[in-house]
Amino acid sequence: MQNIIEKAIELMLSHDSMLQNIISVTLRMCFSSSIVALLLGVPLGAFLSLAKFPGKKGLIVLNRTLMGMPPVVCGLICYILFSGVGPLRHLELLYTVSGMVIAQVILITPIVAANTETFLSSMAPDILETTKGLGLSRWKTMTLTLTECKYQILSTYLVGFARSIAEVGAVSMVGGAIVYKTNVMTTAIMNYTSRGDFTRAMSLGIILMLISLLVNIIVHVFSERVAEK
Amino acid sequence: MIVKNLKKMYGEKTVLNINEFSFEPGKIYAIIGANGSGKSTFLKVIAGTLKPSEKPEVILENKTLAYMPQKNYAFKTTVLKNVMLTAKNKAEDLNLAKEYLSEMKIDHLMNQNASKLSGGETARMALCRIFLSGSDIILLDEPTAAMDIESTLLSEALIKKYKKKTNATIIMVTHSVNQARRLADEVIFMKDGKILESGSSEEILNSPTKPETKEFLEFFSSEI
Ligand SMILES: Nc1ncnc2c1ncn2[C@@H]1O[C@H](COP(=O)(O)OP(=O)(O)OP(=O)(O)O)[C@@H](O)[C@H]1O
Ligand SMILES: [Mg+2]
Numbered sequence: 001m002q003n004i005i006e007k008a009i010e011l012m013l014s015h016d017s018m019l020q021n022i023i024s025v026t027l028r029m030c031f032s033s034s035i036v037a038l039l040l041g042v043p044l045g046a047f048l049s050l051a052k053f054p055g056k057k058g059l060i061v062l063n064r065t066l067m068g069m070p071p072v073v074c075g076l077i078c079y080i081l082f083s084g085v086g087p088l089r090h091l092e093l094l095y096t097v098s099g100m101v102i103a104q105v106i107l108i109t110p111i112v113a114a115n116t117e118t119f120l121s122s123m124a125p126d127i128l129e130t131t132k133g134l135g136l137s138r139w140k141t142m143t144l145t146l147t148e149c150k151y152q153i154l155s156t157y158l159v160g161f162a163r164s165i166a167e168v169g170a171v172s173m174v175g176g177a178i179v180y181k182t183n184v185m186t187t188a189i190m191n192y193t194s195r196g197d198f199t200r201a202m203s204l205g206i207i208l209m210l211i212s213l214l215v216n217i218i219v220h221v222f223s224e225r226v227a228e229k
Numbered sequence: 230m231i232v233k234n235l236k237k238m239y240g241e242k243t244v245l246n247i248n249e250f251s252f253e254p255g256k257i258y259a260i261i262g263a264n265g266s267g268k269s270t271f272l273k274v275i276a277g278t279l280k281p282s283e284k285p286e287v288i289l290e291n292k293t294l295a296y297m298p299q300k301n302y303a304f305k306t307t308v309l310k311n312v313m314l315t316a317k318n319k320a321e322d323l324n325l326a327k328e329y330l331s332e333m334k335i336d337h338l339m340n341q342n343a344s345k346l347s348g349g350e351t352a353r354m355a356l357c358r359i360f361l362s363g364s365d366i367i368l369l370d371e372p373t374a375a376m377d378i379e380s381t382l383l384s385e386a387l388i389k390k391y392k393k394k395t396n397a398t399i400i401m402v403t404h405s406v407n408q409a410r411r412l413a414d415e416v417i418f419m420k421d422g423k424i425l426e427s428g429s430s431e432e433i434l435n436s437p438t439k440p441e442t443k444e445f446l447e448f449f450s451s452e453i
Contacts (some may be wrong), residue, residue: 008345130355132278133296134315134362144314148305 008203018179019200023207026165027186029097033104034161041109041160042153045116050124060117066110075173078103082174095176100184103170108160115156123149139226151223163211230294230366230400233286235265235274237422240250245270245281245422253300254365255396257388259409259430263418263445268402269299271419272368275400292398299370299402301355303343308335308354311343322361329357332387333380348375356384361389367391369401373408385412406449410434418442 011019026107048060080086082094093099127148131141146153168186177191185204192201230252237245245267252258260268273279275287276296278353295315304311309326315321317387330336333353338346343354352375355411359367373381387414407418409430414431418426418441426439437443 075407088353126300127296129278131314133276133291133298133368134358135364136314137293140314144304 003060004198004202005206007028007199008206011203012207014045014073019203021180021190022183022185022204025097025182027211028102028173029100029184030161030164032097033101033108033164034157036105037100037108037160037164038153038157040105042116042156044094045107045113046120048113048117049120063110063113063117067114070112071107071167074103074107076171078106078170078174094174095178095182097175097182100171100175100182103174104164104167106162107167107170111163112160113190114219115159116153117151118154119149120145125154154219154223158215161215165208165211177224179222230290230292231286231288232275233284234283235285236281236283237270237274237279238282240373242403243416245274247271247422247424249423250368250417250427252398254398255392256398256414257392258398258415258417259413259414260400260402260417260419261404261406261409261445263393266419267422268419269370270422272370272400272402273295273298276368278304289366290369292321293362294366295359295362295364296368297359297370297372299374301351303346303351303354305342305344307340308343311337312355312358312361314358314390320452327355329360329387330354333357333383337378339347349377349380352376353380353384356387363395363399365395367400368401371404372403374404381408387413406434406446418445418446 036078038212044063048063078099079094080189081088082091082099093102124145127145130142131144137142166186168190171177171182171184172187172190175184176185177183177187183191189201189204189208190206192198231249232247233249235245235247236243244265259444260271262268270279271324273296274281274285277287278293278296278298280427288333304314308330312326313319315379316326325370327336327339330339335350335353335357338350338354343351346354352372356369356372372388373384376384385408388399388401396445401412403412404408411432415427416430417424418433418437418439420441426433433442434446437446
């Protein structure tokens with residue numbers, strides 16, 4: 001074990017082109033899917049929390065169900081849609097990073113929406129009572145609310161990013177783990193492990209943890225600043 | 230301002246039922262009544278922050294209205310920026326904001342994060358904020374409930390001064406009969422969502438006609 005870790009660190013420090021490609025594909029995918037999911041999920045969550053319409057409870061339950069959707073099910077649906085017999089075959093999304101991003105957005109958006117719905121439902125009533133009482137415009141109310149919730153939004157983003165970087169099922173089905181194209185860290189770890197190449201698998205595992213740590217540190221530092229101001 | 234048909238029900242329970250009431254400019258109205266008598270609901274329905282059970286009529290006659298809730302939100306920015314939320318003319322309103330803050334003796338907290346203020350300080354800030362809106366009709370829900378005696382008296386002075394300066398209508402809920410005595414021109418006594426009795430402050434507080442009002446006021450005869 002110790003030997004494997006030593007070798008893994010050695011590999012990380014060498015400029016291994018395949019390793020670097022896996023990392024860059026992973027980051028490209030994670031940033032894209034988590035940001036798109038944030039841009040879709042926050043307005044959706046705000047709508048679920050603030051709008052009043054019949055069937056709202058049902059929609060919230062549906063969203064929570066989607067939140068727990070197993071990645072392989074999402075992968076399967078996307079595979080069928082993108083494959084040669086699927087309705088979206090002309091978009092040629094199968095075995096591409098874009099296809100993987102779409103699958104992940106489907107997985108992460110409900111999580112972002114549910115989180116947003118939860119924190120807004122607790123924070124918004126007091127904010128809205130005050131802004132409405134002061135007769136502030138809708139636009140001003142919205143920007144004020146977003147500013148008030150920036151820490152919550154950031155932590156929601158982090159949850160989305162973590163889900164994206166750790167996810168295997170959907171990306172391996174839609175992306176196919178093609179070397180130098182759609183192979184991301186999680187799928188590569190699986191492949192290396194099944195091939196018995198524990199050194200490479202472990203070095204990717206360590207990098208994965210380090211990226212996760214780094215993102216958490218950035219968010220922590222940022223949130224401390226937000227809390228101080 | 231005339232309000233008509235203010236009704237709010239929760240299930241079968243009617244918590245607000247007011248047919249018609251008219252408020253005059255240049256007067257301070259104190260709404261008194263026991264917990265749960267519908268005082269806050271009354272203000273919220275007028276302000277439009279609570280959806281009533283029937284369509285109400287609030288005739289504003291081109292006047293502007295602002296409402297200060299029982300629970301005030303302090304935005305995570307400076308006290309001054311919180312007060313300046315409704316500012317239209319930046320330079321002019323900045324002076325006014327500072328003036329109000331110093332009258333409420335929180336001008337030294339001007340550049341502090343408002344979300345770190347104490348309850349009483351938040352209420353003092355909220356009072357400055359509501360007056361900065363410059364509205365013709367001001368609704369205040371227990372504005373001094375969280376304040377100490379000094380701040381309470383400062384608030385009362387500010388309320389009076391604002392009324393004098395702008396000829397505004399001020400409608401405030403209070404649990405202090407003595408505060409009503411000090412401030413109000415008119416007193417409204419509420420019970421079970423209805424206005425049981427209303428009239429000039431002297432009339433209602435000194436010689437109420439309804440036995441319920443008498444009973445309510447007797448409780449407060451020992452108030453400090
Ligand atoms: N969301 C709600 N669901 C059910 N009942 C409610 C709800 N909100 C308020 N009520 C009821 O409506 C009644 C009037 O409430 P309101 O807040 O207007 O009273 P109040 O006179 O302001 O009391 P207080 O002096 O305690 O502030 C109360 O009996 C309260 O229990
Ligand atoms: Mg109340």
